[in-house]
Amino acid sequence: xxxxxxxxxxxxxxxxxxxxxxxxxxxxxxxxxxxxxxxxxxxxxxxxxxxxxxxxxxxxxxxxxxxxxxxxxxxxxxxxxxxxxxxxxxxxxxxxxxxxxxxxxxxxxxxxxxxxxxxxxxxxxxxxxxxxxxxxxxxxxxxxxxxxxxxxxxxxxxxxxxxxxxxxxxxxxxxxxxxxxxxxxxxxxxxxxxxxxxxxxxxxxxxxxxxxxxxxxxxxxxxxxxxxxxxxxxxxx
Ligand SMILES: C[S@@+](CC[C@H](N)C(=O)[O-])C[C@H]1O[C@@H](n2cnc3c(N)ncnc32)[C@H](O)[C@@H]1O
Numbered sequence: 001x002x003x004x005x006x007x008x009x010x011x012x013x014x015x016x017x018x019x020x021x022x023x024x025x026x027x028x029x030x031x032x033x034x035x036x037x038x039x040x041x042x043x044x045x046x047x048x049x050x051x052x053x054x055x056x057x058x059x060x061x062x063x064x065x066x067x068x069x070x071x072x073x074x075x076x077x078x079x080x081x082x083x084x085x086x087x088x089x090x091x092x093x094x095x096x097x098x099x100x101x102x103x104x105x106x107x108x109x110x111x112x113x114x115x116x117x118x119x120x121x122x123x124x125x126x127x128x129x130x131x132x133x134x135x136x137x138x139x140x141x142x143x144x145x146x147x148x149x150x151x152x153x154x155x156x157x158x159x160x161x162x163x164x165x166x167x168x169x170x171x172x173x174x175x176x177x178x179x180x181x182x183x184x185x186x187x188x189x190x191x192x193x194x195x196x197x198x199x200x201x202x203x204x205x206x207x208x209x210x211x212x213x214x215x216x217x218x219x220x221x222x223x224x225x226x227x228x229x230x231x232x233x234x235x236x237x
Pocket of ligand 1: 040
């Protein structure tokens with residue numbers, strides 16, 4: 001196989017972004033990771049509902065993109081003892097917490113986590129598995145500048161008939177204007193940008209793949225929740 005000069009340049013550029021993302025997220029979470037689960041339970045709303053709605057079949061595989069401390073993977077693995085779980089995260093600090101928590105819960109045999117940039121990872125190279133029955137993305141798209149590329153990666157990491165499950169901050173459309181503006185400013189301090197174009201982007205993805213989209217804005221738009229079900233006979237993938 002020959003690799004062209006422009007492919008090499010592209011690979012170098014991708015590696016540079018990934019290193020920068022790792023450095024940035026490690027700075028963000030080096031200390032935060034120790035209090036992450038205790039504090040985020042109050043404002044990362046809708047994560048448990050996402051897990052409950054997933055209902056993986058026995059033997060199914062689930063990938064979380066941006067798996068953080070492993071909290072969702074552990075909840076899901078406990079809830080669905082017959083499924084297998086995988087997570088990638090760009091922060092090695094978060095991965096350290098995740099590995100410790102997974103070990104503490106005795107779930108090493110059913111959950112694997114690895115370092116990877118959501119915009120560029122190759123699941124086959126990382127886990128030896130090209131596709132999964134379900135992919136979940138929980139409160140990560142709002143932290144990833146290339147979030148639209150993540151959606152493409154997620155779609156291409158799904159088996160035919162698989163589903164993509166997303167929860168994240170919404171546009172807060174049902175909240176008073178002052179609350180909305182305070183919340184946006186507070187989220188920006190953590191490098192979080194609600195993806196107001198998420199529904200449009202998912203509609204585009206659904207049309208391209210012949211998938212069915214369910215999109216909701218619970219908690220007065222504080223969160224946005226989506227499930228994209230792909231057809232059994234893959235179209236455009
Ligand atoms: C707010 S946390 C969410 C963690 C977990 N999904 C949850 O619901 O608790 C966002 C996570 O996305 C990860 N992240 C940010 N940019 C990323 C990227 N480019 N690739 C993979 N993970 C990324 C961060 O390191 C962090 O663990």
